[in-house]
Amino acid sequence: xxxxxxALIAGVSIPIGILLYLLAGEALLKKAGTSGxxxxxxxxxxxxxxxxxxxxxxxxxxxxxxxxxxxxxGETFVALANYVDIFTxxxxxxxxxxxxxxxxxxxxxxxxxxxxxxxxxxxxxxxxLVRTIVVLPTAISFVGAGVIWSxxxxxxxxxxxxxxxVNALLTGLLPSADPIAWLADKTTVNGALIFIGLWMSVGLAxxxxxxxxxSVPWDTIEAARIDGANESRIFRSIILxxxxxxxxxxxxxxxxxxxxxxDIIYVLTNGNYNSEVLATLMYSEMFAxxxxxxxxxFAVVLLLALVPILIMNVKSFRExxx
Amino acid sequence: MSTKALNPHxxxxxxxxxxxxxxxxxxxxxxxxVIMAVWIVPILGLLISSFRTPADxxxxxxxxxxxxxxRFTLENYQSVLERGNMAQAFINSILVTVPVxxxxxFVAAVAGFVFARWNFKxxxxxxxxxxxxxxxxxxxxxxxxxxLFSSWGIVGTFPAVWIAHSGFGLPFAIYLxxxxxxxxxxxxxxxxxxDGATDLQSFWxxxxxxxxxxxxxxxxxxxxxxxxxxxxxxxxxxxxPDVAPLTVAVSSLLNSRxxxxxxxxxxxxxxxxxxxxxxxxxQRYFVRGLTAGAVKS
Numbered sequence: 044x045x046x047x048x049x050a051l052i053a054g055v056s057i058p059i060g061i062l063l064y065l066l067a068g069e070a071l072l073k074k075a076g077t078s079g080x081x082x083x084x085x086x087x088x089x090x091x092x093x094x095x096x097x098x099x100x101x102x103x104x105x106x107x108x109x110x111x112x113x114x115x116x117g118e119t120f121v122a123l124a125n126y127v128d129i130f131t132x133x134x135x136x137x138x139x140x141x142x143x144x145x146x147x148x149x150x151x152x153x154x155x156x157x158x159x160x161x162x163x164x165x166x167x168x169x170x171x172l173v174r175t176i177v178v179l180p181t182a183i184s185f186v187g188a189g190v191i192w193s194x195x196x197x198x199x200x201x202x203x204x205x206x207x208x209v210n211a212l213l214t215g216l217l218p219s220a221d222p223i224a225w226l227a228d229k230t231t232v233n234g235a236l237i238f239i240g241l242w243m244s245v246g247l248a249x250x251x252x253x254x255x256x257x258s259v260p261w262d263t264i265e266a267a268r269i270d271g272a273n274e275s276r277i278f279r280s281i282i283l284x285x286x287x288x289x290x291x292x293x294x295x296x297x298x299x300x301x302x303x304x305x306d307i308i309y310v311l312t313n314g315n316y317n318s319e320v321l322a323t324l325m326y327s328e329m330f331a332x333x334x335x336x337x338x339x340x341f342a343v344v345l346l347l348a349l350v351p352i353l354i355m356n357v358k359s360f361r362e363x364x365x
Numbered sequence: 366m367s368t369k370a371l372n373p374h375x376x377x378x379x380x381x382x383x384x385x386x387x388x389x390x391x392x393x394x395x396x397x398x399v400i401m402a403v404w405i406v407p408i409l410g411l412l413i414s415s416f417r418t419p420a421d422x423x424x425x426x427x428x429x430x431x432x433x434x435x436r437f438t439l440e441n442y443q444s445v446l447e448r449g450n451m452a453q454a455f456i457n458s459i460l461v462t463v464p465v466x467x468x469x470x471f472v473a474a475v476a477g478f479v480f481a482r483w484n485f486k487x488x489x490x491x492x493x494x495x496x497x498x499x500x501x502x503x504x505x506x507x508x509x510x511x512x513l514f515s516s517w518g519i520v521g522t523f524p525a526v527w528i529a530h531s532g533f534g535l536p537f538a539i540y541l542x543x544x545x546x547x548x549x550x551x552x553x554x555x556x557x558x559x560d561g562a563t564d565l566q567s568f569w570x571x572x573x574x575x576x577x578x579x580x581x582x583x584x585x586x587x588x589x590x591x592x593x594x595x596x597x598x599x600x601x602x603x604x605x606p607d608v609a610p611l612t613v614a615v616s617s618l619l620n621s622r623x624x625x626x627x628x629x630x631x632x633x634x635x636x637x638x639x640x641x642x643x644x645x646x647x648q649r650y651f652v653r654g655l656t657a658g659a660v661k662s
Contacts, residue, residue: 053464061471065565084564085485092476092535093491098513099532100498103506110508160400163393176401178652179408182644183637184593186616190633191407194414194626206426208410242404250652274389303502306596310616326504335508342505349500356500357493 061091104346111339125340134319141320142348144233145301149240153297154290156241157248161256162278164249174253178246189310192239196225232316239307244300248293255289256282299352302345321345415441415630422626441631445618450606451635454614458592458639460523461602461610465530466587469538470580472531477542478568482554492543498536506533507600514601521608525601530591538583545579546572581650589640589651611636 068087114121129135164173180188197207201221205211210222225235259282267277283290305322308314314323325341328334414427416437421430430437445451480492510529511520519525549572557567573580595612602608604617615632644651 053460054467057464057467058471061475062569065475065568069563069565081483082485085479085483088475088479089491091472092539095472095528095532096495096498096535099510099529100501100506100536102513103509104501106509107505156400159396163397166393167397169397173397173401174652175648176405178648179641179644180404182589182593182640182651183408184595184612184640186595186612186619187593187633187637190619190629191411194411194630195407204425206423208406208426208428211426211428242407245404299500305502305504310595322502322504329504329508338508339505342502345502346500346505349502353497353500357496360493360496 064091107339107342110335111343113336113339115334115336117335121336125336126344129324129337129340129344134324137317138319138321138324141233141318142302142304145237145240145304145320146298148234149237149244149301149304150294150297152237152241153244153248154293156245157252157293158290160245160249161253162282165253165256174246174250177249180243181246183243185306185310188239188243188307192235192242193226193311196235198222198224198227226312227316229317232312232318236307236311236318239311240300240304243307244297248297251289251293252286255286259285295352295355299349302348302352321348411630411633414626415634417441417627419625419627422630441627442635445628445631445635448618450609450614451611451632453606454609454611455635457608458610458612461526461530461598462588462591464523464527465534465591466584468527468531469534469587470584473535473538473542473583474573474576474580475568476535476539477544478546478572480539480543481546481549495536495539499540503533503596507596511600520601521603521605523602523608526598529597529601530594533597534587534590538587541583542576542579545576549575578650578653581647582653585643585647585650588643592640 065088068084072083072087110117111125112120112122114124160173160177164170167173183191195208196210197205198210199205199207199222205214205222207222209225213220214222223231225231263281263285264277267281272280303322304320305326308318308320308323309326312318314320314327321341321344325338325345328338328341332338410427413430414422416439417427417430418436418438418440421436480488514520514525514528553571553575554567557571562570593612595616598610598613599616602610602613604613606614609617615636618632619629
């Protein structure tokens with residue numbers, strides 16, 4: 044059978060399968076009499092989602108927490124030994140430092156550039172073009188972005204023509220400057236990686252912020268303008284306070300991204316040149332060192348760092364829905 | 366989405382003219398143009414390079430290709446596609462992506478409908494727990510799932526990635542669908558149930574058609590995530606050519622020694638072309654999904 048036909052059959056059979064499942068449930072309920080039908084129906088209708096979530100997220104989560112207290116092969120209980128192990132390694136400190144750097148620099152710059160794009164593009168005729176271009180990287184995979192940026196950062200020794208865009212610009216604008224091996228130099232690697240993160244995330248931030256800016260009532264801005272306020276004053280005193288909730292949402296999202304950051308580093312440097320973060324360390328413990336104990340300990344540390352943000356999200360959801 | 370003529374912010378901006386606003390206007394356009402350039406140049410550079418000869422790519426920057434005489438070539442694409450497994454990898458990507466997208470769409474629609482419309486004990490608690498699952502770092506789930514799947518003997522087959530990807534995509538999809546169904550006025554469903562519609566009928570015949578825009582948003586996002594994913598496919602499918610999707614095939618091409626830039630650029634563009642087409646075709650839904658996901662994270 045041709046693979047495309049298989050995909051087509053899957054495409055038709057999945058919706059039909061789910062409908063049949065629900066129909067079968069209805070038939071069973073009818074047979075059993077309808078008393079308490081709603082409760083059983085809730086269980087029946089939620090079952091596919093809950094089974095999938097338990098299998099792929101809840102069970103692994105609990106299993107990881109347990110594994111973090113066991114030895115490398117997950118056999119004997121070692122109490123806190125894995126945690127002591129990972130926190131006495133120098134690379135853990137570097138990873139924590141890099142995660143903090145990501146949280147600080149990436150979050151602030153994504154929000155700031157997103158704000159600039161959203162505010163300025165709201166006042167020009169080519170808004171759609173700006174938005175299309177800035178959002179485009181959101182659709183690109185990390186593998187694709189990896190090729191794009193290793194090409195941008197490409198390095199040739201001084202004297203040779205630079206084929207990488209960044210080094211060509213650098214040596215073209217400052218003839219006295221030497222080209223820089225951006226991704227293979229401990230002083231530049233984190234900045235270079237964070238910039239790729241910016242490039243991939245600003246689109247998302249600007250779309251959310253621009254939706255917020257468009258909902259600012261026009262007459263409040265007009266009134267301030269009549270009172271003689273200039274544009275930057277209007278932005279600071281009228282627009283910014285009204286879009287503050289969206290700014291907070293964007294910053295939380297980006298902080299979570301920064302904490303979980305993995306793919307960009309994995310694809311471009313694999314954690315070399317002091318660019319490792321907690322997620323890349325966890326990954327190499329797991330698949331290179333095959334030490335499930337320490338890998339799980341890294342995962343739990345990451346999860347604990349996420350808990351405050353998680354609580355904040357749940358709180359804001361409760362406020363919204365009440 | 367306001368057009369230029371309807372946008373009061375843009376209109377009022379053009380009404381006021383003065384020396385100060387001319388300077389402001391210049392810096393505004395300059396800032397936007399610089400940002401657009403920084404965002405588009407990396408993609409443009411890759412696209413142009415992928416049509417240059419290997420010698421040209423290695424000797425000069427891609428911008429030199431814009432100066433006549435033009436020497437563009439399709440050789441790079443030919444040599445990538447001739448590697449045989451690229452066509453198969455493309456089909457594998459479809460085989461991974463289409464079923465996952467459909468599973469997530471329908472399972473999330475059913476669950477979102479239940480959370481939005483039915484009152485039952487523990488509704489809020491379960492929903493908040495699902496919301497919390499959004500923050501779980503994917504990498505930490507991989508080993509336990511891998512162990513489970515190898516005991517079932519499905520590692521390296523499509524069902525393994527279907528299950529894994531569907532589970533990972535569900536929290537966001539359920540969240541979005543629930544919000545959408547909660548926004549539909551109650552009386553639409555009430556009048557249907559007075560007319561004797563069962564729960565199933567009101568879900569299938571009223572809920573699903575009304576939810577078409579939300580389903581489009583979830584579908585576009587799920588499609589992009591799965592198509593662009595490397596890690597999950599790498600771990601649950603592996604690199605065997607008969608199952609490896611495009612991301613896995615391209616990244617192994619990138620990692621193999623002795624491949625030049627010309628192969629990298631063409632391979633990367635082949636990988637990017639489907640998401641970019643989907644992006645341009647469904648940009649409206651894509652942007653709407655980004656805004657709807659604002660409370661996600």
